[in-house]
Amino acid sequence: MCDSCGCNITPGNEHLVRADGKHAKTEDGRAAVTVLQALLSENDHQAAHNREHFDRRGVLALNLMSSPGAGKTSLLEATIEALGQELGIAVIEGDLETENDAERIRAKGVPAIQIATGSACHLDAHMVHDALHRLDLSGVDILFIENVGNLVCPASFDLGQHRNVTLLSVPEGDDKPAKYPVMFRAADLVLCTKADLLPHMPEFQPERAEGYLRNLASAAPFEILSTRPDGDLSPWIQWLRDELHAQRARLELGRTIRPNIQKDGERQHAASTQGTHEHHHHGQHGHHHAHSHG
Amino acid sequence: MHELSLCQALLDQVEQIARDHGATRVDRILLRVGPLAGVEPMLLQHAYPLAAAGTLAEAAELVIEPSGVRVRCSDCDAETDATPNRLLCGACGSFKTRLISGDELLLANLELTIPDD
Ligand SMILES: Nc1nc2c(ncn2[C@@H]2O[C@H](COP(=O)(O)OP(=O)(O)OP(=O)(O)O)[C@@H](O)[C@H]2O)c(=O)[nH]1
Ligand SMILES: [Mg+2]
Ligand SMILES: [Zn+2]
Ligand SMILES: [Zn+2]
Numbered sequence: 001m002c003d004s005c006g007c008n009i010t011p012g013n014e015h016l017v018r019a020d021g022k023h024a025k026t027e028d029g030r031a032a033v034t035v036l037q038a039l040l041s042e043n044d045h046q047a048a049h050n051r052e053h054f055d056r057r058g059v060l061a062l063n064l065m066s067s068p069g070a071g072k073t074s075l076l077e078a079t080i081e082a083l084g085q086e087l088g089i090a091v092i093e094g095d096l097e098t099e100n101d102a103e104r105i106r107a108k109g110v111p112a113i114q115i116a117t118g119s120a121c122h123l124d125a126h127m128v129h130d131a132l133h134r135l136d137l138s139g140v141d142i143l144f145i146e147n148v149g150n151l152v153c154p155a156s157f158d159l160g161q162h163r164n165v166t167l168l169s170v171p172e173g174d175d176k177p178a179k180y181p182v183m184f185r186a187a188d189l190v191l192c193t194k195a196d197l198l199p200h201m202p203e204f205q206p207e208r209a210e211g212y213l214r215n216l217a218s219a220a221p222f223e224i225l226s227t228r229p230d231g232d233l234s235p236w237i238q239w240l241r242d243e244l245h246a247q248r249a250r251l252e253l254g255r256t257i258r259p260n261i262q263k264d265g266e267r268q269h270a271a272s273t274q275g276t277h278e279h280h281h282h283g284q285h286g287h288h289h290a291h292s293h294g
Numbered sequence: 295m296h297e298l299s300l301c302q303a304l305l306d307q308v309e310q311i312a313r314d315h316g317a318t319r320v321d322r323i324l325l326r327v328g329p330l331a332g333v334e335p336m337l338l339q340h341a342y343p344l345a346a347a348g349t350l351a352e353a354a355e356l357v358i359e360p361s362g363v364r365v366r367c368s369d370c371d372a373e374t375d376a377t378p379n380r381l382l383c384g385a386c387g388s389f390k391t392r393l394i395s396g397d398e399l400l401l402a403n404l405e406l407t408i409p410d411d
Pocket of ligand 4: 367368369370371372383384385386387388
């Protein structure tokens with residue numbers, strides 16, 4: 001009876017739903033249903049589907065997150081210049097409004113799909129799925145998804161990416177990992193951007209920023225870079241090559257990965273990824289129970 | 295803030311479950327939300343009536359139960375309390391910990407009115 005909502009009848013809960021299909025309930029007709037299902041399970045399903053899509057095409061999908069203006073699009077422009085000849089690159093751009101970022105990417109000769117989220121402050125798996133229908137992935141090695149500039153919401157939504165990259169730009173201050181733990185905990189790589197501004201902002205201490213990151217029990221690499229002409233992008237480029245290599249090795253073994261740390265606690269507490277129901281009697285226990293079940 | 299879209303997702307699940315169980319009304323919804331879920335319970339409470347209008351759960355009471363932050367250490371195996379921006383092992387200080395509670399965003403329990411069939 002619960003097939004339609006995707007929950008399974010297991011040996012453990014079978015007695016609750018079999019026979020005449022009636023529920024455990026009290027005289028007043030109220031029933032308590034234990035669900036223990038992730039609120040975003042619908043998004044997570046779509047994300048898993050997107051990930052399969054990427055894996056089938058042999059694509060490495062990376063989600064770039066940061067506060068507005070930390071340098072995501074500039075980093076992508078520089079990355080295309082460094083790797084565009086050698087690797088197939090495509091970009092999905094998420095912004096509340098405008099086609100500006102997608103146009104900047106297209107100007108570098110790389111396909112880009114703009115998602116205008118309107119009032120939504122983050123991308124979700126469904127938006128990315130829709131964008132995939134407008135994007136030809138053949139010949140693409142790395143798909144970058146540039147999320148909406150926001151240090152809060154994007155961290156909660158799995159898009160189907162393999163890795164999360166979070167940017168922290170020097171002008172933002174070095175305490176951001178402590179202030180936005182949800183975001184920085186989700187990062188598989190933290191890039192400290194606009195390093196060319198460090199001489200002007202001695203109050204930003206990269207070691208301190210990294211220290212706050214380690215306080216989140218994160219082992220993610222912390223790299224310092226600048227997209228300005230004399231900046232050094234090599235740690236980032238090397239990370240990309242390593243991740244692409246790892247993705248190909250995984251695909252040969254028929255495996256996939258999700259971003260490093262996502263919803264560890266939740267996974268332990270959800271009854272199962274699909275959700276399982278249990279029914280309990282509720283309320284009015286002084287009265288006789290009109291029904292029995294099972 | 296995405297609390298309205300979260301309420302939408304919540305209501306989709308709640309209504310689906312209510313229908314599957316032949317309920318005519320949802321009386322109470324219990325959520326379990328950890329401080330690392332990235333959701334502000336107050337904002338969720340405010341967004342709820344807007345999203346619930348016209349649904350089976352229109353009159354439901356939304357109860358949000360906060361969960362604590364706990365980690366397990368892979369170095370010393372201790373299970374300790376932590377805070378959102380300090381997730382180190384409380385016993386040995388190691389940063390090799392896994393979160394065991396604190397990031398959940400769970401629909402935990404529903405109370406439904408199910409008429410006799
Ligand atoms: N000094 C300096 N400025 C940079 C660097 N990278 C980007 N910028 C500047 O920062 C501003 C924002 O850069 P974008 O690349 O548009 O940032 P973004 O993160 O894509 O912004 P949104 O998509 O709007 O969130 C621009 O004026 C860039 O020129 C850098 O390495 N050093
Ligand atoms: Mg941008
Ligand atoms: Zn069900
Ligand atoms: Zn320890």
